[in-house]
Amino acid sequence: xxxxxxxxxxxxxxxxxxxxxxxxxxxxxxxxxxxxxxxxxxxxxxxxxxxxxxxxxxxxxxxxxxxxxxxxxxxxxxxxxxxxxxxxxxxxxxxxxxxxxxxxxxxxxxxxxxxxxxxxxxxxxxxxxxxxxxxxxxxxxxxxxxxxxxxxxxxxxxxxxxxxxxxxxxxxxxxxxxxxxxxxxxxxxxxxxxxxxxxxxxxxxxxxxxxxxxxxxxxxxxxxxxxxxxxxxxxxxxxxxxxxxxxxxxxxxxxxxxxxxxxxxxxxxxxxxxxxxxxxxxxxxxxxxxxxxxxxxxxxxxxxxxxxxxxxxxxxxxxxxxxxxxxxxxxxxxxxxxxxxxxxxxxxxxxxxxxxxxxxxxxxxxxxxxxxxxxxxxxxxx
Numbered sequence: 161x162x163x164x165x166x167x168x169x170x171x172x173x174x175x176x177x178x179x180x181x182x183x184x185x186x187x188x189x190x191x192x193x194x195x196x197x198x199x200x201x202x203x204x205x206x207x208x209x210x211x212x213x214x215x216x217x218x219x220x221x222x223x224x225x226x227x228x229x230x231x232x233x234x235x236x237x238x239x240x241x242x243x244x245x246x247x248x249x250x251x252x253x254x255x256x257x258x259x260x261x262x263x264x265x266x267x268x269x270x271x272x273x274x275x276x277x278x279x280x281x282x283x284x285x286x287x288x289x290x291x292x293x294x295x296x297x298x299x300x301x302x303x304x305x306x307x308x309x310x311x312x313x314x315x316x317x318x319x320x321x322x323x324x325x326x327x328x329x330x331x332x333x334x335x336x337x338x339x340x341x342x343x344x345x346x347x348x349x350x351x352x353x354x355x356x357x358x359x360x361x362x363x364x365x366x367x368x369x370x371x372x373x374x375x376x377x378x379x380x381x382x383x384x385x386x387x388x389x390x391x392x393x394x395x396x397x398x399x400x401x402x403x404x405x406x407x408x409x410x411x412x413x414x415x416x417x418x419x420x421x422x423x424x425x426x427x428x429x430x431x432x433x434x435x436x437x438x439x440x441x442x443x444x445x446x447x448x449x450x451x452x453x454x455x456x457x458x459x460x461x462x463x464x465x466x467x468x469x470x471x472x473x474x475x476x477x478x479x480x481x482x483x484x485x486x487x488x489x490x491x492x493x494x495x496x497x498x499x500x501x502x503x504x505x506x507x508x509x510x511x512x513x514x515x516x517x518x519x520x521x522x523x524x525x526x527x528x529x530x531x532x533x534x535x536x537x538x539x540x541x542x
Contacts, residue, residue, distance in 0.1 A: 167256045168192050168258075170188060170197050171261065174202070175369055179286070186346075198244060201229045204401075257281075266282075282313060286319045317340075344533075347525070362507055363438040367431065367441070373446045373448055374444070374445060376407055394420075395442075435467045462524065465488060466524040470490075472503055472506060475492070
């Protein structure tokens, strides 16, 4: 499908972390002449309000007035839903393709199609968990919205095969309706590095939204033993989130202030200039049956590869199998002893490290965002 002359609207919920939402936005700014992006912050982020931007031939020409973020997520979603509906109603032009990232946004596109303001709706599913909410009523609403979004959208883009399989089985969705559109990387942003500086470096990078499920607390625990094997080691934590203060307190209690540094958030361009000059990337996801990570295609391991960082990862997401097979790092269980051993191996075994680095560099060449989205748009579902 040639999308250059299509009017496309992408609507998504956003955090401070770069991922498929932002990658698709950047792709569409380049690839289509007429594009609108709507981004609604989750209530737990520090982003103050929703954004709506119109782009014409790659240039932003208008920014629409939007609503402020609510601290209560349910009320935030209600506001987001009605904002999208009224925004679509007030557009003078008909939208050729509406891409809703998550089921709430997809539902607004389906309503827009019903009233003939939208030609085609794509439901882009970038996460999944068997139980979204503890509150059974909220969980019922979410599941119903997901069912309608799957059944009524024209296409479903699933971030991983695990997500695609769940949607097909749960809602009896035809395989022809679903495309797997995995996470990619932007290699053009990566700062140049050398093998020599990699081998000299003893710094470990942990890039993540800081909530409990990302497992940063286990990595901090492991540092007390890792420094016994490698005195020069440093753990650099990049990101923010609701668990940040507890992690800082943990570092203080363990007297690791000289070894663990919190660097806050970095915009994506600066991140790709900074992390290539370090040695290892960490993805220590918790083993939680309701975790998003098991079903998703996490962004961070692939971005580590793109930046030349072999990875230490727990055996939760599907990418762990690929890392083990090539190898591109070390896969371990979610326990301190295995995490310590994995980090020490990549810090001290230079020959193994060089093998992992070469494999990571080769693998990342297959993951260009532009190539992934070219393929997604190139195979139209009838």
